[in-house]
Amino acid sequence: MTLSFQAVVARRGFDVVLTVRPGETVAVMGPNGAGKSTLLTGIAGLLRPDSGRAELNGRTLFDLDDGKRTWAAPHHRGTALLAQEPLLFPHLTALDNVSFGPRSAGVSKRAAEEKARRWLAEVEAGDLAARRPAQLSGGQAQRVAVARALAADPALLLLDEPLAALDIHSAPLLRRLFKRVLAGRQAIIATHDVLDALMLADRVVILEDGRIVEEGPTRAVLERPRSSFAAGLAGLNFIPGTLDGPGVRTSAGLRITGHDDGSFTPEAGPDGDPAPLPKPDAPGVAVFPPSAVSVFLDDAHGSPRNSFAVTISDLEPHGDQIRVRAGGLAADITPAASADLGLAPGMTVHFVVKAAAVSVYGT
Amino acid sequence: MTRQQAGPLPVHLRTPSPAYSGIPAWVRALAVLAAVVVVLPLLAMVLRVDWAQFLPLVTSASSLTALGLSLRTSAASTLLCIVLGVPLALVLARDTFRLQGLLRSLVLLPLVLPPVVGGIALLYTFGRQGLLGQTLNVLGLQIAFSTTAVVLAQTFVALPFLVVSLEGALRTSGSRYEAVAATLGARPGTVFRRVTLPLVLPGLASGAVLSFARSLGEFGATLTFAGSLQGVTRTLPLEIYLQRETDPDAAVALSLVLVAVAVAVVALAYRRPPAGRAGSGRRTTAPAPAGGDVR
Numbered sequence: 001m002t003l004s005f006q007a008v009v010a011r012r013g014f015d016v017v018l019t020v021r022p023g024e025t026v027a028v029m030g031p032n033g034a035g036k037s038t039l040l041t042g043i044a045g046l047l048r049p050d051s052g053r054a055e056l057n058g059r060t061l062f063d064l065d066d067g068k069r070t071w072a073a074p075h076h077r078g079t080a081l082l083a084q085e086p087l088l089f090p091h092l093t094a095l096d097n098v099s100f101g102p103r104s105a106g107v108s109k110r111a112a113e114e115k116a117r118r119w120l121a122e123v124e125a126g127d128l129a130a131r132r133p134a135q136l137s138g139g140q141a142q143r144v145a146v147a148r149a150l151a152a153d154p155a156l157l158l159l160d161e162p163l164a165a166l167d168i169h170s171a172p173l174l175r176r177l178f179k180r181v182l183a184g185r186q187a188i189i190a191t192h193d194v195l196d197a198l199m200l201a202d203r204v205v206i207l208e209d210g211r212i213v214e215e216g217p218t219r220a221v222l223e224r225p226r227s228s229f230a231a232g233l234a235g236l237n238f239i240p241g242t243l244d245g246p247g248v249r250t251s252a253g254l255r256i257t258g259h260d261d262g263s264f265t266p267e268a269g270p271d272g273d274p275a276p277l278p279k280p281d282a283p284g285v286a287v288f289p290p291s292a293v294s295v296f297l298d299d300a301h302g303s304p305r306n307s308f309a310v311t312i313s314d315l316e317p318h319g320d321q322i323r324v325r326a327g328g329l330a331a332d333i334t335p336a337a338s339a340d341l342g343l344a345p346g347m348t349v350h351f352v353v354k355a356a357a358v359s360v361y362g363t
Numbered sequence: 364m365t366r367q368q369a370g371p372l373p374v375h376l377r378t379p380s381p382a383y384s385g386i387p388a389w390v391r392a393l394a395v396l397a398a399v400v401v402v403l404p405l406l407a408m409v410l411r412v413d414w415a416q417f418l419p420l421v422t423s424a425s426s427l428t429a430l431g432l433s434l435r436t437s438a439a440s441t442l443l444c445i446v447l448g449v450p451l452a453l454v455l456a457r458d459t460f461r462l463q464g465l466l467r468s469l470v471l472l473p474l475v476l477p478p479v480v481g482g483i484a485l486l487y488t489f490g491r492q493g494l495l496g497q498t499l500n501v502l503g504l505q506i507a508f509s510t511t512a513v514v515l516a517q518t519f520v521a522l523p524f525l526v527v528s529l530e531g532a533l534r535t536s537g538s539r540y541e542a543v544a545a546t547l548g549a550r551p552g553t554v555f556r557r558v559t560l561p562l563v564l565p566g567l568a569s570g571a572v573l574s575f576a577r578s579l580g581e582f583g584a585t586l587t588f589a590g591s592l593q594g595v596t597r598t599l600p601l602e603i604y605l606q607r608e609t610d611p612d613a614a615v616a617l618s619l620v621l622v623a624v625a626v627a628v629v630a631l632a633y634r635r636p637p638a639g640r641a642g643s644g645r646r647t648t649a650p651a652p653a654g655g656d657v658r
Contacts, residue, residue, distance in 0.1 A: 046542050091562065104549035
């Protein structure tokens with residue numbers, strides 16, 4: 001009861017290997033054009049990869065390797081796809097929309113409608129059964145679309161940014177709904193919102209330029225991001241380079257000292273064996289939160305501190321702080337401090353961060 | 364496309380010109396001239412109608428025979444256009460294959476071809492000496508100069524109207540609903556019946572009405588391929604042309620009948636959809652104009 005998927009779509013530079021275990025919900029995140037929709041439409045059978053093979057619960061979805069041309073049509077796959085827009089059939093009532101899947105599976109009209117009513121009630125849309133899609137709000141329509149997808153009894157539910165088109169009032173309600181219906185369900189959810197990944201997914205996969213750059217349990221990825229995209233999601237500063245003791249040396253020759261969080265001393269790994277120590281010169285990253293960064297006008301040397309001369313590109317409000325963006329890094333300081341320093345875009349300042357606030361690990 | 368109003372606006376709200384239209388005066392003048400070019404000849408004809416004799420003229424035996432034949436053959440060719448044109452439009456709009464552009468251009472050819480040329484082409488296909496005619500002859504089928512020929516000629520000239528209209532509707536509605544339906548487990552036949560057809564029904568209806576109108580007015584191809592045998596191939600346009608030689612009053616009266624039918628057809632094809640059903644916003648209810656999506 002597992003999805004295994006491997007596919008290459010050459011013209012989109014897409015090359016992904018993904019496994020989803022039974023009952024597991026995986027969040028797929030990444031910048032626009034990273035290949036999230038390509039992944040979902042490839043699994044659903046709406047896009048034909050150049051090569052690769054995929055299996056769902058022991059059934060072959062496609063096998064395009066070694067000259068074989070096995071290809072299951074979308075309606076044989078059991079992978080319901082829910083998109084950003086609800087795409088309810090405009091000529092059918094909400095009830096007929098939801099009963100569409102069961103009817104297509106050959107269930108009698110009465111049984112299909114009964115099932116549709118149950119799912120409409122499940123998404124708290126029971127009173128909308130007789131309405132046409134044009135008479136539904138965006139949030140209502142998306143709830144009906146969720147019921148429609150679930151009523152088809154999909155073996156795997158594919159969600160392509162299902163909350164992206166909703167206003168800020170409808171999204172939380174629907175997110176709670178997803179939390180309920182996705183529990184214990186095999187699903188893949190493409191999303192831009194780190195909250196979706198945290199709330200709905202067991203595991204997150206980060207796609208960049210058609211490839212998986214990072215994957216793991218959502219919390220682990222956000223706590224120890226290994227890609228700049230994941231660091232951005234977690235709101236952390238991210239400096240890639242090569243490991244150099246408990247520090248990272250960037251390609252520009254800058255050295256950032258971090259604290260030794262145990263990665264640089266032998267310890268027992270999860271299976272009892274000592275975890276291998278990261279080799280010097282192995283690729284690594286230094287990660288620290290913007291709140292740990294202080295801003296100075298001149299170079300204030302304190303030995304366990306890192307100090308970078310940077311040019312301010314932007315100042316923006318961030319909660320009750322001011323976020324100072326400079327040289328690809330961010331610092332959060334109080335408005336009073338910003339005013340005292342007289343910060344403005346174009347100024348050169350020093351970002352200073354204590355080594356104890358910097359996490360360093362291999363990637 | 365403007366948003367559908369809930370109903371026609373009251374006259375006093377509709378008539379005043381908007382604050383600024385940006386139309387130069389000379390453009391308006393030419394627009395009036397264009398309207399005159401279309402309306403004046405019709406008016407001239409209506410003025411020539413001998414109203415006292417109108418009813419007897421249009422209900423004469425030959426007129427009624429021609430009218431009946433026209434309606435029957437037009438209905439048959441419209442049906443044929445739907446049966447053949449819907450699949451063709453679907454393939455042109457949704458499939459991708461080699462020479463697709465060429466096929467589309469060829470299918471649209473009858474729109475711009477003189478009908479008499481179409482008639483000659485049909486004659487050399489189904490006629491006694493034609494490409495298929497000899498084979499059909501062996502089977503005991505003679506198509507040329509029969510009512511079947513009338514239907515074929517009308518289908519030949521009317522098919523592009525349906526295909527163009529429907530292909531436009533199919534392209535506008537896109538294939539996203541079909542994709543969703545497929546992932547919900549619907550096989551292609553179910554998708555076509557329950558999703559595609561209902562979504563493009565307005566486009567199909569206007570295409571069918573236009574095909575019917577084109578069939579009803581067909582003259583050149585019919586005369587060339589089917590001849591003018593009373594009760595068999597002499598449709599109303601042929602009857603009008605014939606009467607013009609002997610009884611101009613009858614010709615004018617029958618012409619008026621065709622004008623009335625044409626007006627009804629245009630009203631049907633381009634009427635605004637009733638309020639209430641419209642407003643889905645995601646779907647085009649306006650008919651795709653003939654020749655609108657030719658590339």
